[in-house]
Amino acid sequence: MDIFLSAIFAGTSRGAIYALAALGLVLVWRGAGVVNFAQMGQAMFSTYIASTLIAQNYSYWIAFVVALISGGLLGALVDLLVMRPLNRKKSSSALDSPAMRSTIPVIASLGILGVLQAAAGMIWAAEERGFPTPVNSLGLVINGKIMPFTAFDLFVIGIVFVTLVATTYFFKGTGMGLAMRASALNPEVARLSGIRIGLVRTLSWVISGVASSLAGLLVTPSANLSPYTLDLILIIGFTAAVVGGLDSLLGSVIGGFALGLLVSFVNVYDAPEDIFLAILIVLITVLIIRPQGILGSKEVRRV
Amino acid sequence: MSKASSYGRKNLVISILFTALVFFLSIKLDPYNQGQLSVALMFFIGILSIVLLTGASGQISLGQGALMAVGGFAAALGILNLGLSIWLAIALAVIAALLAGLLLGIAAARLSGPYLAGTTLVIALAIPSLATRFESVFGGDVGLTIAFGNPPAWLTTLMGEVGYEQWQLLATLPFATLALFLTLNILGSRTGRSWRALRDNEVAASLAGMKISETKIFVFVISSGFAGLAGVLYGLRGIVGPSVYPISLSLLLLTGAVLGGIRSILGALIGALLVVFLPDLIEWASASFSPSEQIANYLPAMISSLLLILTVVLNPGGIAHGLHHKKRRH
Numbered sequence: 001m002d003i004f005l006s007a008i009f010a011g012t013s014r015g016a017i018y019a020l021a022a023l024g025l026v027l028v029w030r031g032a033g034v035v036n037f038a039q040m041g042q043a044m045f046s047t048y049i050a051s052t053l054i055a056q057n058y059s060y061w062i063a064f065v066v067a068l069i070s071g072g073l074l075g076a077l078v079d080l081l082v083m084r085p086l087n088r089k090k091s092s093s094a095l096d097s098p099a100m101r102s103t104i105p106v107i108a109s110l111g112i113l114g115v116l117q118a119a120a121g122m123i124w125a126a127e128e129r130g131f132p133t134p135v136n137s138l139g140l141v142i143n144g145k146i147m148p149f150t151a152f153d154l155f156v157i158g159i160v161f162v163t164l165v166a167t168t169y170f171f172k173g174t175g176m177g178l179a180m181r182a183s184a185l186n187p188e189v190a191r192l193s194g195i196r197i198g199l200v201r202t203l204s205w206v207i208s209g210v211a212s213s214l215a216g217l218l219v220t221p222s223a224n225l226s227p228y229t230l231d232l233i234l235i236i237g238f239t240a241a242v243v244g245g246l247d248s249l250l251g252s253v254i255g256g257f258a259l260g261l262l263v264s265f266v267n268v269y270d271a272p273e274d275i276f277l278a279i280l281i282v283l284i285t286v287l288i289i290r291p292q293g294i295l296g297s298k299e300v301r302r303v
Numbered sequence: 304m305s306k307a308s309s310y311g312r313k314n315l316v317i318s319i320l321f322t323a324l325v326f327f328l329s330i331k332l333d334p335y336n337q338g339q340l341s342v343a344l345m346f347f348i349g350i351l352s353i354v355l356l357t358g359a360s361g362q363i364s365l366g367q368g369a370l371m372a373v374g375g376f377a378a379a380l381g382i383l384n385l386g387l388s389i390w391l392a393i394a395l396a397v398i399a400a401l402l403a404g405l406l407l408g409i410a411a412a413r414l415s416g417p418y419l420a421g422t423t424l425v426i427a428l429a430i431p432s433l434a435t436r437f438e439s440v441f442g443g444d445v446g447l448t449i450a451f452g453n454p455p456a457w458l459t460t461l462m463g464e465v466g467y468e469q470w471q472l473l474a475t476l477p478f479a480t481l482a483l484f485l486t487l488n489i490l491g492s493r494t495g496r497s498w499r500a501l502r503d504n505e506v507a508a509s510l511a512g513m514k515i516s517e518t519k520i521f522v523f524v525i526s527s528g529f530a531g532l533a534g535v536l537y538g539l540r541g542i543v544g545p546s547v548y549p550i551s552l553s554l555l556l557l558t559g560a561v562l563g564g565i566r567s568i569l570g571a572l573i574g575a576l577l578v579v580f581l582p583d584l585i586e587w588a589s590a591s592f593s594p595s596e597q598i599a600n601y602l603p604a605m606i607s608s609l610l611l612i613l614t615v616v617l618n619p620g621g622i623a624h625g626l627h628h629k630k631r632r633h
Contacts, residue, residue, distance in 0.1 A: 035417035037424070085616045097503045099361030102416030106363060107561055108615045110554055114608025121601040231550070235428060238421045246418075273436045276429040283425055284410055291413065 006148035007268040008261070013153035015260020016160035017219045021237025022244065022252035022259075023167070024212035029246050030184040031204025034083060034105040038112035040230035040237070042078070042209055043216030045116050046071040048124050050217060051131055051225055060134045067217055068210050075209025079202045082108050117227040128224035131217075156218050163214060164253060167207075171249070180204060184247075212237075235276075236263065239283045245296020254294060314487040322480045329472045337468035339579055344472070344479040345536045346575035350560045351486045351568065352529035358566040359495060360522040361502030362411065366423030368553030369430035370407070370527045371534025374400045375543040376434070378535040379447040389452065393478070393535050400531020401524055408523030412516040427553045431545035446544015475536050482529055486568055489525070498522055558611050564621025573622050581607055 021040065028036045050067035054060060086108055135151040171177035183190035183200045191197045215237070216230055223229050240259040244251030259279070266278045286293065325344070329337060349367060357363050377399030378392035387395065407426070411419055434441035441447065454470040465473070489495050500508040501518055509515050538547060555578050563574025582603040589602065614621055 029417070035421060037420070082612055082616060089616065089619065097361060099415065099502050099505070103357065103361070103363040103420070104615055104619060106417055106420045107557065108612055110365075110557065111608045111611035111615065114554070114558075114604055114611065118601040118605035118608060122598045122605065125597050231428075235425055239425065242418065242421065271436075273432055276425070276432045277436070280425050280429040283422055287414060287418065287422065288410065291418075 009149035011261035011264030015257035019256025020215035022240035024208040027208040040234040041113040041116035047216040071213025075205035079205040131220040245293030248295035251295030341472035343579040349533035350571040353560040356526040360498040366427040370530035372548035374531030374534030375538030379543040396535035404527020408520035412519040564623030567623035570623030
C-alpha cells in the first residue's frame with residue numbers, strides 16, 4: 001500500500017512537471033503553429049545558468065528567477081532570429097506545400113536544439129552536475145511517521161499549481177490573453193481587428209520559454225544536469241500534449257499528470273527501461289483511437 | 304518508349320560513373336579516408352531514404368536511425384544465430400526493415416507534420432532501448448558483434464593486398480550504387496511523380512484518384528528498406544547496439560539531407576560527404592588557433608547545427624538547389 005501511495009505521489013509531482021513541459025509545447029503550437037523540439041534545450045540552457053549562479057554562491061531563488069527570465073529571453077530569441085525569418089520565406093520553392101511548411105519549422109527547431117546542446121557542452125563541459133532543491137527531498141516526517149511524499153514533491157505541486165492558475169487567469173482575464181486566444185483561433189481576423197500578430201507570437205514563445213525553464217529547474221534535481229538530460233522530458237511532454245490534445249491548454253495539463261502517473265507506475269512496478277516503450281504504446285494508441293487527444297478540437301488535423 | 308529507355312540508360316550511366324569514381328578513390332585514399340568514405344556511402348543510402356520520404360513525398364521522419372537499428376539487429380541475429388553469410392544477412396536486414404516500415408507506415412499514414420515528427424522521434428528512442436530490455440537476445444548496452452570479415456580470395460588475387468577499410472568500402476559500394484540506381488528510377492518514374500503530387504497537394508492528389516493512405520504506406524516501406532540497408536552496413540563495421548544507432552544518428556542524417564538538398568539525389572551525396580568529413584575539416588581548419596578540447600569536442604555539432612538553421616532559413620533547397628538552380632523542374 002505504501003509503495004502504491006508513494007507511486008501516486010511521485011507520479012503527481014512528476015506529472016506536474018510534465019504538465020509544464022506539455023503546456024510550453026501547446027502554447028507555441030497554438031500561438032505560432034510550430035511544435036518546438038528545441039524547447040527542453042532552451043530549458044536545459046537556462047537551468048545551466050541557474051546552476052552556475054548557485055555554484056557562485058548566489059541564493060537558489062535568485063538563480064531561479066534569473067533562469068526563468070533567461071528562459072523567456074531564449075524563447076524570444078528563437079522566434080526573432082529563426083522562426084520569423086522562416087515565416088517570411090513561405091514563398092520559397094521548398095516551402096510550397098502544406099506538408100513541407102509544417103516540416104521545415106520542425107527541422108529548424110532541431111537545429112536550434114543542436115546549437116543549444118553544443119553551446120552548453122562548450123561552456124559547461126559534458127560533466128554531469130547535480131542541482132539543488134530549495135527544500136528537503138527526503139521523505140517528509142509527520143508525527144514520527146515517514147510519509148510517502150517529500151517536501152520537494154509538495155513544493156513542485158504547489159508551484160505548478162500557482163503557475164497554472166496564473167496562466168489561466170492570463171488567458172481568460174486579461175486583454176493580452178484574449179488577443180492571444182483570438183490569434184490562435186483565427187490569425188487573419190485577429191490581425192484585421194488590430195491585434196499585433198507578431199507581438200502575440202513572440203509573447204507565446206516567451207511564455208513557453210518560461211514554463212519549460214520552470215519544468216527544467218524542477219525536474220533537474222532528480223536527474224543530473226547534462227546537455228542531453230532533458231531530452232526525455234521533451235518526449236514525455238510531447239506525448240502528454242498529444243494525449244491531451246495539441247491545441248488544448250487544459251488537455252496538456254491533464255495529459256501531463258496522466259503521463260506522470262504512467263511513468264511513475266512503470267518505474268515502481270516494472271522497470272525504468274520500459275518507460276520509452278510504455279510512452280510509445282500510449283502515444284500510438286492515442287493517435288490511432290483519438291488523434292485529436294482528450295480535449296483537442298477535431299479540425300486541427302485537417303489534410 | 305524510346306524516351307523511357309533513354310531515361311533508363313541515363314540512370315545506368317550515372318550509376319556506372321558513380322561506381323567507377325568511388326572505385327578509383329578506394330585505390331587512391333589512405334585507410335582512414337577509405338573508412339570515412341565507406342561511412343559516407345552508408346549515410347548516402349540513409350539520406351536517400353529521407354530524400355524519398357521527406358523530399359519526394361513530404362512526410363517527415365526523425366526515426367530513420369531506429370529503422371537502421373532494425374536492419375542491423377536483424378542481420379546480427381541472422382549471422383550469430385543462423386550462421387548466415389553477410390550477404391544473406393544484408394538481405395534479411397532489408398526484409399526486416401521493409402516489414403518494420405510497413406508497420407510504421409500504417410501508423411504514420413494517419414499522421415502529418417509535427418505529429419509524425421514527434422511519433423518517429425519517440426520510436427527512435429524506444430527501439431534502441433528494446434536492446435537493453437531484452438538483453439539476452441540483443442546483447443544489452445554492449446550490443447552484438449558482427450563484421451565485414453576478410454575480403455574474398457578472388458578479390459585479393461585480382462587486386463593484390465586489400466586492407467580492412469578498403470574491403471569495407473568495396474563491400475559497401477555495390478549497395479550504394481544499387482540504392483542510387485533505384486532512387487534515380489523511382490523519382491524519375493510515374494511512381495515518383497505520384498509521390499510528389501501527394502506532397503504538393505494531398506486533396507488534389509486524392510481527387511485525381513490516388514489512394515492517399517496506400518501511397519503513404521508504400522513510401523514508408525520503400526524508404527525503410529533503404530534505411531535498413533544503411534543500418535546493416537553501418538553495423539557491419541563492428542558492433543550492432545543501442546550506442547551505434549542513437550537518436551543523434553537520425554538527426555545527423557536529417558541534417559545531411561537538409562544541408563545537401565532534401566529533394567535532390569546529388570544533394571544526398573553532398574550531404575553525406577559533408578556530415579562525415581565535416582569533423583575532419585573542422586579539425587584541420589581550427590588547428591591554427593588550437594581550441595581547448597572542450598570546445599573542439601562540440602565544434603562539429605555546433606557548426607552542423609548552425610548550418611542546418613542557416614540552410615532552412617536562407618536556402619531551404621540546400622546546396623544542390625543552388626547548384627542546378629536553373630533547370631529545376633519541381
